[in-house]
Amino acid sequence: MPRLSEVQQFLSSGGARVYRIPCKVLGELTGRVYLVLGAGEPTLVDAGSGQGESTQNILDGLDAVRRAFGESTDAAHIKRIIVTHGHLDHYGGLGELLARMTAEVWIHPLDSRAIAAPEESAALARHAARQVLVQAGVPEETGRELLAHHWLAPREPPAAITNVKLLETNAIDDIRVLHSPGHSPGHVCLLVDDLLLCGDHILPRTIPQLWPESLRPYKGLGHYLESLDRVRAVPGIRLALPGHEAIIEDVYRRIDEIRRSQTRRIQYVADLMRRANGPTTIWQIARGLYQQTAGFFALLAFMDAASRVEYLHQRGALRVANLEQIESDPRAAWQYVLD
Numbered sequence: 001m002p003r004l005s006e007v008q009q010f011l012s013s014g015g016a017r018v019y020r021i022p023c024k025v026l027g028e029l030t031g032r033v034y035l036v037l038g039a040g041e042p043t044l045v046d047a048g049s050g051q052g053e054s055t056q057n058i059l060d061g062l063d064a065v066r067r068a069f070g071e072s073t074d075a076a077h078i079k080r081i082i083v084t085h086g087h088l089d090h091y092g093g094l095g096e097l098l099a100r101m102t103a104e105v106w107i108h109p110l111d112s113r114a115i116a117a118p119e120e121s122a123a124l125a126r127h128a129a130r131q132v133l134v135q136a137g138v139p140e141e142t143g144r145e146l147l148a149h150h151w152l153a154p155r156e157p158p159a160a161i162t163n164v165k166l167l168e169t170n171a172i173d174d175i176r177v178l179h180s181p182g183h184s185p186g187h188v189c190l191l192v193d194d195l196l197l198c199g200d201h202i203l204p205r206t207i208p209q210l211w212p213e214s215l216r217p218y219k220g221l222g223h224y225l226e227s228l229d230r231v232r233a234v235p236g237i238r239l240a241l242p243g244h245e246a247i248i249e250d251v252y253r254r255i256d257e258i259r260r261s262q263t264r265r266i267q268y269v270a271d272l273m274r275r276a277n278g279p280t281t282i283w284q285i286a287r288g289l290y291q292q293t294a295g296f297f298a299l300l301a302f303m304d305a306a307s308r309v310e311y312l313h314q315r316g317a318l319r320v321a322n323l324e325q326i327e328s329d330p331r332a333a334w335q336y337v338l339d
């Protein structure tokens with residue numbers, strides 16, 4: 001099992017201290033939780049997954065920050081946890097952390113149900129995913145297999161968190177809040193002077209996973225690209241600190257790379273449609289893009305393809321060709337053609 005990296009300190013231009021604490025989150029996937037000191041109340045950004053060693057990694061990390069940097073990091077000292085978005089690898093550890101600290105939990109309203117009502121969120125997400133699969137023309141048996149790997153159907157959903165505070169503000173103490181929907185409807189990036197804590201919105205190696213907005217409002221490629229532009233327009237970001245992977249030295253360049261990659265992927269779908277030369281379902285396009293993937297990754301790949309088709313359709317590049325059929329049969333797949 002790979003070892004976690006050490007905790008690391010980053011100093012902001014305004015004198016805040018931001019500590020990066022690595023933790024295991026899901027399987028071999030590692031996450032990064034941040035402790036922000038000197039920007040108002042001591043704040044933890046994200047909570048790990050609560051699975052396996054995740055919470056223990058965070059507690060050990062807080063201890064390492066105390067030993068290496070002389071900070072007061074015992075649990076009683078932390079007054080606030082801000083969750084960048086409502087995905088399990090970022091909020092699943094809240095229950096275990098709150099058993100050790102009396103901290104307020106803040107999350108954007110559009111993701112708040114994920115932590116305040118996890119069972120409802122998971123059930124509604126499964127329902128919406130089923131609709132998306134039907135509309136996309138996924139064969140029934142394949143659809144059942146894909147949903148069995150559904151990322152929002154943990155066998156034991158985490159306990160509901162009560163008294164969640166809604167992050168409907170542009171700033172909390174000296175931390176600026178940038179709503180950045182797309183990867184998740186309520187995703188936020190946090191700006192501490194010239195340091196950007198960017199969750200899963202911008203990652204240094206991976207192009208962040210996208211889902212179509214038909215699954216939930218404020219997901220989707222359109223919102224995601226707008227959110228990239230919103231961050232791109234913030235001047236003077238010296239360093240970006242994401243929720244996974246390494247730090248990002250030049251976030252503006254990375255945003256441009258992600259944008260170019262997304263443009264290529266959108267173009268690729270348009271090319272597949274052109275070659276198909278006739279009505280095509282999202283499922284056929286997804287198979288054209290990702291023939292090799294299976295299981296959980298097949299679901300992610302399918303959702304990524306669906307987000308691109310939806311984007312082209314929203315912008316008038318595609319039209320639905322079988323309107324009569326889908327009006328008379330709610331289980332009919334939508335057939336797209338280039339407009």
Ligand SMILES: [Zn+2]
Nearest residue numbers: 085087183200
């Ligand atoms: Zn995420």
Ligand SMILES: [Zn+2]
Nearest residue numbers: 087089200243
């Ligand atoms: Zn994540």
